Amino acid sequence: MTRSFLTRTPSLLIFITCLAIFTIFVTLAAHTGLISTSFVKTLGKTLCLCLAALAMDLIWGYAGILSLGHMAFFALGGYMIGMWLMYARTEEIVVASLMNSGLPATPEEIQQGIASQIFGVVGASDLPTIWSFAHSLPLQLILVVALPGLLALIFGWLAFRSRVTGVYLSILTQAMTLALALYLFQNDSGLRGNNGLSGLQNLPGLDAVSQDSISLWFFWASAAALGLAYLTLSWIVSGKFGSVIRAIRDDEARVRFLGYSVEGYKLFVFTLTAVIVALAGALYYPQAGIINPAELAPIASIYLAVWVAIGGRGRLYGAVIGAAVVSLLSSWFTGGRAPSIPLGFMTINWVDWWQVLLGAAFVCVTLFAPKGIGGLFDHFAGLHSPDRKGAPLGPDQGSLQEKEAIE
Amino acid sequence: MSQLLEVSGVTVSFDGFRAINNLTFSIGPAELRAIIGPNGAGKSTFMDIVTGKTKPNAGTVTFGEKSTSLLKLSEAKIARAGVGRKFQRPTVFEDQTVTENLTLALKAARSPWRVLAWRSKPADHTRIAELAQQVGLSDHLPRKAGELSHGQKQWLEIAMLLAQEPRLLLVDEPAAGMTLAEREKTTELLVDIAKTRAVVVVEHDMEFVRRLNCRVTVLHEGSVLAEGSLDHVTKNKDVIDVYLGRG
Numbered sequence: 001m002t003r004s005f006l007t008r009t010p011s012l013l014i015f016i017t018c019l020a021i022f023t024i025f026v027t028l029a030a031h032t033g034l035i036s037t038s039f040v041k042t043l044g045k046t047l048c049l050c051l052a053a054l055a056m057d058l059i060w061g062y063a064g065i066l067s068l069g070h071m072a073f074f075a076l077g078g079y080m081i082g083m084w085l086m087y088a089r090t091e092e093i094v095v096a097s098l099m100n101s102g103l104p105a106t107p108e109e110i111q112q113g114i115a116s117q118i119f120g121v122v123g124a125s126d127l128p129t130i131w132s133f134a135h136s137l138p139l140q141l142i143l144v145v146a147l148p149g150l151l152a153l154i155f156g157w158l159a160f161r162s163r164v165t166g167v168y169l170s171i172l173t174q175a176m177t178l179a180l181a182l183y184l185f186q187n188d189s190g191l192r193g194n195n196g197l198s199g200l201q202n203l204p205g206l207d208a209v210s211q212d213s214i215s216l217w218f219f220w221a222s223a224a225a226l227g228l229a230y231l232t233l234s235w236i237v238s239g240k241f242g243s244v245i246r247a248i249r250d251d252e253a254r255v256r257f258l259g260y261s262v263e264g265y266k267l268f269v270f271t272l273t274a275v276i277v278a279l280a281g282a283l284y285y286p287q288a289g290i291i292n293p294a295e296l297a298p299i300a301s302i303y304l305a306v307w308v309a310i311g312g313r314g315r316l317y318g319a320v321i322g323a324a325v326v327s328l329l330s331s332w333f334t335g336g337r338a339p340s341i342p343l344g345f346m347t348i349n350w351v352d353w354w355q356v357l358l359g360a361a362f363v364c365v366t367l368f369a370p371k372g373i374g375g376l377f378d379h380f381a382g383l384h385s386p387d388r389k390g391a392p393l394g395p396d397q398g399s400l401q402e403k404e405a406i407e
Numbered sequence: 408m409s410q411l412l413e414v415s416g417v418t419v420s421f422d423g424f425r426a427i428n429n430l431t432f433s434i435g436p437a438e439l440r441a442i443i444g445p446n447g448a449g450k451s452t453f454m455d456i457v458t459g460k461t462k463p464n465a466g467t468v469t470f471g472e473k474s475t476s477l478l479k480l481s482e483a484k485i486a487r488a489g490v491g492r493k494f495q496r497p498t499v500f501e502d503q504t505v506t507e508n509l510t511l512a513l514k515a516a517r518s519p520w521r522v523l524a525w526r527s528k529p530a531d532h533t534r535i536a537e538l539a540q541q542v543g544l545s546d547h548l549p550r551k552a553g554e555l556s557h558g559q560k561q562w563l564e565i566a567m568l569l570a571q572e573p574r575l576l577l578v579d580e581p582a583a584g585m586t587l588a589e590r591e592k593t594t595e596l597l598v599d600i601a602k603t604r605a606v607v608v609v610e611h612d613m614e615f616v617r618r619l620n621c622r623v624t625v626l627h628e629g630s631v632l633a634e635g636s637l638d639h640v641t642k643n644k645d646v647i648d649v650y651l652g653r654g
């Protein structure tokens with residue numbers, strides 16, 4: 001009973017070791033030119049998606065809340081860091097160009113220059129109020145966590161307080177991300193409408209540093225964030241808190257009668273995962289270089305759920321495996337590198353057919369392997385769950401319960 | 408002696424149907440009470456009201472020395488105030504071990520932050536071992552609750568209720584689906600528990616109620632029809648009419 005944290009979560013050490021080996025390997029391969037800078041970025045972005053999937057697993061796999069809106073928090077995190085990147089970068093350019101005009105530039109002139117540079121594209125020349133903190137990196141970093149956290153807190157409070165559960169909650173979260181996307185598509189939303197924020201790969205003040213190094217820095221940061229989040233979440237789910245949220249997933253009314261405030265726990269998990277996902281987004285978009293409202297499309301959050309389902313719900317490494325495998329396969333298939341298959345009457349072009357393949361894979365996993373890829377580890381470890389076709393164990397001593405349960 | 412739970416003048420209607428009609432009921436701090444009544448008499452609704460699941464249209468429900476009203480509290484707060492409830496169907500967390508199930512129920516802080524910081528102490532292990540001993544599950548602590556037999560699950564649930572250290576226990580048909588030996592053990596357990604706290608048992612089975620050997624309240628159409636010893640109420644003409652369908 002008094003087993004330590006490490007023995008309770010044997011997968012933790014294995015995961016951290018694999019992540020460390022992977023990071024070292026990629027670093028060496030990048031230095032020797034074995035893999036390209038763009039591929040390092042792809043891998044770094046994949047790690048961020050794994051981080052988001054980890055949070056999705058906590059809220060869906062453990063707490064049983066199928067949120068289909070978490071990618072909205074991912075994009076919001078990206079927007080918040082993107083605002084600073086774009087502002088600071090534009091400031092450099094504006095200051096440099098005003099230097100040539102002879103007279104020293106006043107702060108107002110610089111401000112005006114930045115505003116017309118950034119917002120000329122949507123026909124505005126004033127800096128919107130929401131950009132008030134964009135000049136300061138620390139303030140904008142606080143917003144990366146605070147804005148999605150606050151949105152999740154308010155949305156979650158309203159939804160959970162009214163005891164919205166199951167598919168209704170999923171629809172509500174889809175509506176939330178769609179509404180946010182539609183709002184950001186407007187030019188007067190203050191975030192450049194459908195143009196989004198761009199040039200995020202250029203870090204201000206680091207013109208001398210090549211993208212090769214910057215891509216590696218972000219790769220390391222993403223790997224460190226993933227490792228840290230895995231450690232924290234393993235600790236959370238292995239303790240009593242994990243026990244409570246799994247209990248909420250299985251029978252929420254019973255947990256209420258044990259004296260736990262189910263709504264409080266749901267809100268806690270919803271907000272915590274929103275913050276983790278927002279951090280993942282803040283690491284992702286500087287590597288992607290561009291963010292626009294299409295990133296908040298409802299389908300993005302559904303993909304997140306599909307990764308976790310394919311990887312295996314209710315186990316943290318399953319979520320990471322699912323996100324990594326599916327998103328890497330996706331970039332391979334849609335990158336045009338997968339050979340097309342001519343069938344005579346038609347040609348299977350993977351750029352289009354990948355979606356079909358993914359959909360079929362999702363259906364197959366749901367039907368035939370509900371534990372996902374992670375279930376394979378159980379298979380190799382010799383753990384089997386009895387196949388009772390969903391029926392509970394027998395009612396009394398006459399049944400085969402002991403034998404079945406051991407199987 | 409002041410009463411632990413007092414329900415007075417409670418009325419609940421569902422779409423015009425009066426499930427509970429001007430019900431008045433009270434129970435002392437260490438008392439065993441059986442509630443019987445035909446289907447639809449309002450037994451389950453009564454439990455729903457006391458545990459906060461259903462809000463009554465009229466009446467008061469007070470609990471404890473300070474006569475706290477339970478009507479404004481959420482289910483979780485009522486549970487923390489000291490009301491435990493056992494459902495008809497055994498509801499234990501099947502995917503978790505017996506130890507984990509008991510740990511969840513142990514009296515401790517319930518807020519997310521406090522639970523996050525919670526570490527098991529030697530006293531908790533002793534308490535869990537004691538509870539398991541009391542319901543005869545000592546050998547099953549590391550097993551998943553889903554692997555237990557129906558009767559064992561019922562006992563685990565009773566142990567979880569005891570772990571909460573409630574002052575009032577509401578038990579819904581504890582003997583349903585149990586073998587004869589299991590029933591006898593459950594009877595002993597309930598009689599034993601009622602020495603230190605209030606226990607309300609809702610039961611259909613007269614034989615089981617007879618074994619409990621306690622005061623009986625008969626519910627009919629949402630109000631109390633008769634109250635007293637089992638022999639007393641079974642001689643009551645109204646009760647006979649209701650049970651034989653002449654009412």
